Amino acid sequence: MNVLVINAGSSSLKYQLYNMVTEEVLSKGRVERIGMDSSILTHEVDEKPEVREVSEILDHTTAIRKVLDMLTHREFGVLRNIKEIRAVGHRVVHGGESFSESVLVDKDVKLEIRQLFDLAPLHNPAHMMGIMAVETNLPDVPQVVVFDTAFHQTMPKNSYLYAIPTVLYRKHKIRRYGFHGTSCDYVSKRAAEFLGRPIKELNLIVCHIGNGASCTAVLGGKSFDTSMGMTPLEGLMMGTRSGDLDPAIVPYTLNKEELTLNEVNSMLNKHSGLLAVSGISSDMREVVQAMKEGNEQAKLAFEMYAYRIRKYIGAYAAAMNGVDAVIFTAGVGENSDVLRQAVCEGLTFFGIGLDHERNAVRSGEPRRISTDDSKVEVLVVPTNEELLIARDTYRLVLGEGK
Numbered sequence: 001m002n003v004l005v006i007n008a009g010s011s012s013l014k015y016q017l018y019n020m021v022t023e024e025v026l027s028k029g030r031v032e033r034i035g036m037d038s039s040i041l042t043h044e045v046d047e048k049p050e051v052r053e054v055s056e057i058l059d060h061t062t063a064i065r066k067v068l069d070m071l072t073h074r075e076f077g078v079l080r081n082i083k084e085i086r087a088v089g090h091r092v093v094h095g096g097e098s099f100s101e102s103v104l105v106d107k108d109v110k111l112e113i114r115q116l117f118d119l120a121p122l123h124n125p126a127h128m129m130g131i132m133a134v135e136t137n138l139p140d141v142p143q144v145v146v147f148d149t150a151f152h153q154t155m156p157k158n159s160y161l162y163a164i165p166t167v168l169y170r171k172h173k174i175r176r177y178g179f180h181g182t183s184c185d186y187v188s189k190r191a192a193e194f195l196g197r198p199i200k201e202l203n204l205i206v207c208h209i210g211n212g213a214s215c216t217a218v219l220g221g222k223s224f225d226t227s228m229g230m231t232p233l234e235g236l237m238m239g240t241r242s243g244d245l246d247p248a249i250v251p252y253t254l255n256k257e258e259l260t261l262n263e264v265n266s267m268l269n270k271h272s273g274l275l276a277v278s279g280i281s282s283d284m285r286e287v288v289q290a291m292k293e294g295n296e297q298a299k300l301a302f303e304m305y306a307y308r309i310r311k312y313i314g315a316y317a318a319a320m321n322g323v324d325a326v327i328f329t330a331g332v333g334e335n336s337d338v339l340r341q342a343v344c345e346g347l348t349f350f351g352i353g354l355d356h357e358r359n360a361v362r363s364g365e366p367r368r369i370s371t372d373d374s375k376v377e378v379l380v381v382p383t384n385e386e387l388l389i390a391r392d393t394y395r396l397v398l399g400e401g402k
């Protein structure tokens with residue numbers, strides 16, 4: 001039983017094909033620059049050289065078809081027939097208040113996702129294109145959607161409401177939703193396994209630090225508070241997103257710079273964060289490199305980025321009245337020892353002790369990076385959103401699996 005997992009972005013589409021009996025990844029890859037000239041398809045099969053194909057891929061339907069062609073390719077493929085794909089699971093960023101768990105796609109579900117386009121304009125329309133493209137190419141295959149927001153539906157009201165007139169919540173559902181929930185769910189459970197303790201007893205803080213970045217307080221396995229808000233813009237400083245700011249900056253900038261609302265929105269989502277402060281890149285690797293070469297702006301960007309993570313860890317430790325483990329995950333969290341060190345250095349008053357040798361180890365496995373006598377465990381737990389999506393898809397389609 002094979003499950004195809006799709007994470008569709010506006011101009012990209014990532015995929016992983018799972019054998020759900022063994023939970024083995026048979027193949028994975030991505031299509032980039034959809035709708036632009038020279039789109040790139042990168043396809044990987046274990047222990048074989050990566051395949052890179054440049055062609056014109058104008059839309060998501062074509063992208064999915066190319067992926068299916070590649071998966072059944074005589075030389076590079078892993079399937080004899082497309083019929084060997086029994087189900088498709090999609091990552092969907094925004095599920096609003098309608099979805100607190102994964103669901104099979106039907107007419108109503110699609111309508112609901114469409115109604116949330118406004119709340120995740122960068123993500124949800126792209127996911128819908130992915131769903132429609134699968135429908136076109138694999139019309140008889142059941143599809144499941146797994147929402148970033150679902151895990152956070154357990155947050156209490158005092159975490160998710162904004163202090164604005166409640167009519168706005170009633171009329172327009174303006175509230176904190178939170179994102180990266182699938183990742184938080186996965187790494188929290190992995191962390192509990194690693195620590196050999198029941199998740200119900202643990203207060204965890206998950207720092208999902210990737211392109212988008214968020215901190216989540218996980219109390220007894222459930223989301224208690226999270227830094228991203230109604231949209232994935234709030235909270236931590238990110239690659240290109242500002243994170244928290246005084247909302248008064250929006251009308252003020254609008255006036256002073258004679259910008260339109262759309263331009264300010266685009267500035268905060270696409271031209272802020274690490275990119276804006278460093279003036280170099282949204283990629284942490286390049287910012288760290290420049291900092292090491294003595295670039296002052298890169299150093300400032302790095303320090304701001306780490307400082308804000310530290311502030312959220314402090315806030316969530318207080319929110320939960322204590323913390324057992326701080327967990328780093330996603331692209332930056334898993335790979336950047338200097339960032340983890342910068343975050344943890346200022347948390348010694350908590351009784352956090354970072355073991356520098358452990359912190360420097362690179363590995364794809366969950367690991368402890370705190371000292372043996374640290375009062376709070378600090379862990380690196382590689383995330384695997386795709387595996388959770390594959391498992392939910394398998395469970396919903398066949399009523400089996402974990």
Ligand SMILES: Nc1ncnc2c1ncn2[C@@H]1O[C@H](COP(=O)(O)OP(=O)(O)O)[C@@H](O)[C@H]1O
Nearest residue numbers: 209210211212282283284285330331332335336
């Ligand atoms: N060795 C590394 N050091 C620092 N940052 C890294 C390293 N490897 C990857 N990253 C960062 O991880 C980010 C991507 O994270 P990822 O979780 O894959 O994001 P997304 O899923 O949102 O695309 C990149 O922007 C890059 O800055």
Ligand SMILES: CC(=O)OP(=O)(O)O
Nearest residue numbers: 093179180211212232
């Ligand atoms: C919700 C979100 O920010 O997702 P990503 O990190 O994939 O951009």
Ligand SMILES: [Mg+2]
Nearest residue numbers: 210211212330
């Ligand atoms: Mg991600």
